[in-house]
Amino acid sequence: MQMNLLTRGPERWRKKRVAFRALLLLSIVLRFVIPGNAQEFRLFQHTVQVHGFASQGYVYTNHNNWLTMNTSGSGSAEMTDMGLNVSTALTDKLRVGAQVYDRELGRLGQWHPSLDWAFADYRFASWFGVRGGKVKTTLGLYNDTQDLDFLRTFALLPQSIYPTDLRDTTIAHSGGDVYGKFDLPRHAGALSYTVYAGHRSDSMYSGYPYVLTQYGSFFHHYGGLQYGADLRWETPLKGLLLGVSRMDQDIRGDGENSGFPPLQTSKQPKGLLLQAPRMDEGNLAQGQAGWRPVWEKSKQDWTNQFYGQYTRGPLQISSEYRRYFRDQIILSGMAEDLDDIRGWYVAGSYRVCKRLEVGSYYSHYTVSNTFMNPPKDPDLPANHEYDKVITGRVDLNRFWNIKIEGHFIDGFGNAPYPAGFYPQQNPGGFRRNTNGLVIKTGFNF
Amino acid sequence: MEAKRQTEENMTKKLKYIVMMVAVAILAAGQARAGGVKVIANVGVPANSISVAELKSVYLEETNSLVDGTHVQPVLEKGGPAHEIFLKEYLDRTDPALQIYYRTLIFTGKGLMPKAVLSDAEMVAFVAKTKGAIGYVSSATPAEGVKVLEVK
Numbered sequence: 001m002q003m004n005l006l007t008r009g010p011e012r013w014r015k016k017r018v019a020f021r022a023l024l025l026l027s028i029v030l031r032f033v034i035p036g037n038a039q040e041f042r043l044f045q046h047t048v049q050v051h052g053f054a055s056q057g058y059v060y061t062n063h064n065n066w067l068t069m070n071t072s073g074s075g076s077a078e079m080t081d082m083g084l085n086v087s088t089a090l091t092d093k094l095r096v097g098a099q100v101y102d103r104e105l106g107r108l109g110q111w112h113p114s115l116d117w118a119f120a121d122y123r124f125a126s127w128f129g130v131r132g133g134k135v136k137t138t139l140g141l142y143n144d145t146q147d148l149d150f151l152r153t154f155a156l157l158p159q160s161i162y163p164t165d166l167r168d169t170t171i172a173h174s175g176g177d178v179y180g181k182f183d184l185p186r187h188a189g190a191l192s193y194t195v196y197a198g199h200r201s202d203s204m205y206s207g208y209p210y211v212l213t214q215y216g217s218f219f220h221h222y223g224g225l226q227y228g229a230d231l232r233w234e235t236p237l238k239g240l241l242l243g244v245s246r247m248d249q250d251i252r253g254d255g256e257n258s259g260f261p262p263l264q265t266s267k268q269p270k271g272l273l274l275q276a277p278r279m280d281e282g283n284l285a286q287g288q289a290g291w292r293p294v295w296e297k298s299k300q301d302w303t304n305q306f307y308g309q310y311t312r313g314p315l316q317i318s319s320e321y322r323r324y325f326r327d328q329i330i331l332s333g334m335a336e337d338l339d340d341i342r343g344w345y346v347a348g349s350y351r352v353c354k355r356l357e358v359g360s361y362y363s364h365y366t367v368s369n370t371f372m373n374p375p376k377d378p379d380l381p382a383n384h385e386y387d388k389v390i391t392g393r394v395d396l397n398r399f400w401n402i403k404i405e406g407h408f409i410d411g412f413g414n415a416p417y418p419a420g421f422y423p424q425q426n427p428g429g430f431r432r433n434t435n436g437l438v439i440k441t442g443f444n445f
Numbered sequence: 446m447e448a449k450r451q452t453e454e455n456m457t458k459k460l461k462y463i464v465m466m467v468a469v470a471i472l473a474a475g476q477a478r479a480g481g482v483k484v485i486a487n488v489g490v491p492a493n494s495i496s497v498a499e500l501k502s503v504y505l506e507e508t509n510s511l512v513d514g515t516h517v518q519p520v521l522e523k524g525g526p527a528h529e530i531f532l533k534e535y536l537d538r539t540d541p542a543l544q545i546y547y548r549t550l551i552f553t554g555k556g557l558m559p560k561a562v563l564s565d566a567e568m569v570a571f572v573a574k575t576k577g578a579i580g581y582v583s584s585a586t587p588a589e590g591v592k593v594l595e596v597k
Contacts, residue, residue: 049551049557049558051548051551051552051558053552083552085551085552085554087551087554087557088557089557092509092510092516093509095556095557097554098554099552099554117553117554118554119554121554121555123508123509125508126502126507126508131554135554136553136554144553145549145552145553148548148549148552150548151545151548151549151552181507183498238537311542313539314539351541398544444548444552
């Protein structure tokens with residue numbers, strides 16, 4: 001695993017090309033060979049639908065490498081993802097399906113496909129249904145659709161609430177959901193609910209395991225119990241949705257530590273991350289002599305999220321607030337790390353005409369961490385990220401779009417819990433401000 | 446005193462005028478609705494009427510059965526005047542918003558893409574031969590082999 005995290009050679013590019021070609025070929029077959037608009041076929045008297053998506057991004061920043069890519073300099077195109085699903089209704093009430101997802105985002109993903117969701121869904125009535133299997137986690141407005149770029153105006157969702165490098169931490173659980181929707185009396189709108197419990201399992205190619213490599217820790221398992229609920233109210237005011245989500249987790253990670261930098265306690269001096277040695281193969285070889293087990297586990301881990309969305313014709317305004325609190329025993333019990341992360345955003349988008357949509361948002365992120373930075377001082381750039389964003393989206397047709405997006409970021413949120421800017425890609429330290437350009441194109445069928 | 450009486454009379458006249466205009470607008474809207482699209486169903490569907498809320502729930506895949514327990518399957522047109530009127534009248538959504546809604550369902554595993562047809566004639570033909578199918582066509586389209594549901 002350790003070597004895989006560092007592999008940058010031709011093998012990765014070969015995998016990428018093969019995956020691309022396979023999906024492209026499948027898309028062509030489904031779009032042009034199978035007649036009609038629906039991508040479906042018959043199997044044992046059931047109609048099976050096939051859908052997929054893919055996107056390719058390019059990111060340039062003037063300072064600070066972002067999202068584990070080398071975005072400064074000439075920018076990076078290591079931002080690709082794709083998904084493919086099949087679904088069918090076995091009976092009037094029972095539906096089954098599965099989706100495979102794969103991505104490369106700088107050092108994350110690295111073309112290791114994952115089962116995104118795979119479940120059976122039995123709906124007894126509109127007010128009561130159950131799902132079992134691997135299920136996307138309902139948390140706020142966009143958690144379960146955060147990979148689906150084509151559903152929204154923006155190339156990147158507000159990173160204060162939906163950090164793309166940490167998608168694995170909230171994206172799905174293996175377990176079950178109970179859900180439903182019912183009308184309220186006296187024309188008071190409708191309530192939708194989801195209650196869930198299951199096991200979260202992070203890819204080792206996701207942001208949190210990756211950020212730990214700066215300490216010489218390489219995890220081979222990270223996950224645990226995840227349970228929670230979501231309640232959303234379609235208010236009597238047409239187009240207005242209000243909601244609240246709660247998620248609790250009990251997480252454990254196990255791995256190995258190479259012995260460098262030396263394991264430290266909460267007395268660790270500020271700024272260690274900037275002085276950490278680069279993780280290259282030479283360092284790894286040096287560390288391999290002294291591998292030792294390392295673990296961490298939750299004492300507390302919860303998320304509260306409140307949200308609202310208003311849609312009127314071509315206008316959509318949305319806002320969310322999330323507080324994520326994590327009290328984690330780390331370094332095999334040698335230290336305790338408390339992260340109190342608060343994020344909110346306000347976003348607006350407007351469809352100017354059939355082909356063009358514009359949007360903007362302000363995303364506000366602060367982190368209070370007891371392990372490295374002076375806590376409760378959000379004014380420090382290491383403790384916040386304030387991102388002003390403007391986006392244009394052009395729909396070339398119903399299935400293909402192009403987006404161009406500007407980010408103006410104050411701060412770099414460099415705590416042991418990552419927030420987009422990683423010391424591994426910024427060994428010389430961080431600058432306070434980062435301006436970023438994201439160009440992204442995607443299609444779906 | 447006289448001036449006050451005069452003012453009250455004027456206000457009453459204005460109020461009557463506003464009420465009359467609102468009534469005319471409501472009647473006109475009712476005419477347009479009745480003259481826009483009709484909702485059709487396979488003859489095997491026992492119901493003769495459907496509420497707007499029920500119709501919306503069926504098309505948004507929140508339910509796949511009517512209050513009497515009959516399993517139903519929504520059918521869409523890919524475009525055209527009947528499609529536009531139906532979305533505006535009964536689903537409160539634009540076509541792009543509806544497409545986003547369905548894609549949210551199919552890419553999170555929470556639903557399937559409904560059958561979509563190209564024309565009123567194709568809609569009538571598909572609904573006529575498909576058990577439980579519910580669709581819509583423009584009011585002028587002959588509904589041969591299907592039943593027309595009253596929307597309440």
